Amino acid sequence: xxxxxxxxxxxxxxxxxxxxxxxxxxxxxxxxxxxxxxxxxxxxxxxxxxxxxxxxxxxxxxxxxxxxxxxxxxxxxxxxxxxxxxxxxxxxxxxxxxxxxxxxxxxxxxxxxxxxxxxxxxxxxxxxxxxxxxxxxxxxxxxxxxxxxxxxxx
Ligand code: 4NP
Numbered sequence: 001x002x003x004x005x006x007x008x009x010x011x012x013x014x015x016x017x018x019x020x021x022x023x024x025x026x027x028x029x030x031x032x033x034x035x036x037x038x039x040x041x042x043x044x045x046x047x048x049x050x051x052x053x054x055x056x057x058x059x060x061x062x063x064x065x066x067x068x069x070x071x072x073x074x075x076x077x078x079x080x081x082x083x084x085x086x087x088x089x090x091x092x093x094x095x096x097x098x099x100x101x102x103x104x105x106x107x108x109x110x111x112x113x114x115x116x117x118x119x120x121x122x123x124x125x126x127x128x129x130x131x132x133x134x135x136x137x138x139x140x141x142x143x144x145x146x147x148x149x150x151x152x153x154x
Contacts, residue, residue, distance in 0.1 A: 001017070001031070002067055003082070004081075011032055012044070014062065016135050020139055024147065026146055043059075069094065090102055105142075109141055
């Protein structure tokens with residue numbers, strides 16, 4: 001899960017997807033990172049943490065980190081929050097295999113829609129709930145796809 005700062009959207013996406021992976025008992029790992037180095041080592045934004053907690057998800061152990069090229073080796077899918085993140089991550093891709101891993105997360109809900117998760121950083125609390133609802137729905141669809149993919153490899 002990738003956004004700009006790794007303190008608002010992508011930690012929320014990480015927490016939401018992890019809670020569903022645990023609930024479904026799937027053998028899948030999830031992590032998050034930012035394209036920028038602005039918030040390395042910092043906990044998630046208080047508004048993201050409060051929103052997640054209101055939905056029963058604890059983000060307190062998460063810390064900001066910056067995306068690195070090694071993430072292309074460590075992960076099968078790289079979900080980016082917006083088109084700017086998409087351009088930045090595609091710009092780091094070394095080959096077609098790296099590029100194939102990168103997907104706008106809202107395409108899980110709106111196929112080929114190429115929609116962005118709005119950046120809630122400069123807005124109010126309500127922006128965070130809107131982001132939560134978008135990410136929760138996208139993660140439900142990602143879980144369905146993961147279950148289908150895992151079934152095929154059994
Ligand atoms: P995020 O939000 O990319 O969802 O973590 C932001 C966090 C920090 C900044 C921008 C967006 N910033 O400019 O510091």
